[in-house]
Amino acid sequence: MKVAIRDDDTSYFTTPEALDRVYGDVWDRIPVCLAVVPFAIGYEQRGIPPEHWHSGESFALDRNPALVSFLRELIGSKRVTIALHGCTHQDYPNGYEFHAAPDLPDRVLRGGAVVPPGNATALANALERYLAQPDRARAAGTHNRLKASAEFSWRGSALQLLDVYRRVIDSRRGEQRASA
Numbered sequence: 001m002k003v004a005i006r007d008d009d010t011s012y013f014t015t016p017e018a019l020d021r022v023y024g025d026v027w028d029r030i031p032v033c034l035a036v037v038p039f040a041i042g043y044e045q046r047g048i049p050p051e052h053w054h055s056g057e058s059f060a061l062d063r064n065p066a067l068v069s070f071l072r073e074l075i076g077s078k079r080v081t082i083a084l085h086g087c088t089h090q091d092y093p094n095g096y097e098f099h100a101a102p103d104l105p106d107r108v109l110r111g112g113a114v115v116p117p118g119n120a121t122a123l124a125n126a127l128e129r130y131l132a133q134p135d136r137a138r139a140a141g142t143h144n145r146l147k148a149s150a151e152f153s154w155r156g157s158a159l160q161l162l163d164v165y166r167r168v169i170d171s172r173r174g175e176q177r178a179s180a
C-alpha cells in the first residue's frame, strides 16, 4: 500500500509546535507535503485569530522566522516537501483565489521569477519587478533560501546521494531475496 499525506494552509499563523504535534510521529516514516500559503490574509479558519478574519491584511511567511527555520530543517531532513497553496488564500465572490483572482500569473510568481534561458530582456524585467517591490523580493529571497539550503547545500547534496546508495542497496537485497 502506498500513502501520501498532503496538508493545506501552513502559513504565517502556523506554529512549529502545531506541526510537530500533528505529524511528529509520522513524518520520519511518511514525508508530509505541506501546501503553504506564502502571503496569507486572515481568512476564516481555526488557528487564525478571529480579529484577522476580515482585516484584509496579508502576512508574509517570513514574518514568522521560527516557522521558516523549522520548515527549512524539515525540508533538509526530508520530513516534508512544500507545495504552493494559493498566494494570499483570498476568496472572491465568484470563486477561490486560484480560480477567480484577476492577476493569477503574478500571484504564482510572487514566490520567484521564471525566465527563459538566454533571454537578457526577460531577466532585466524580472530584476526590475523585484527592485520595485521590496516585499516581493524579500518573500522570493526566503523561498529561494529554503530551496537552496534544502537542495543545493553540501548537506542537501550528501543526503540526496545517500538516498541513491540506499536505493541501490535495497534493490540488491531484493534481488538476493528473489534468487534465494
Ligand SMILES: [Zn+2]
Residues within 6 Å of the ligand: 008, 009, 085, 089
Ligand atoms: Zn486552503
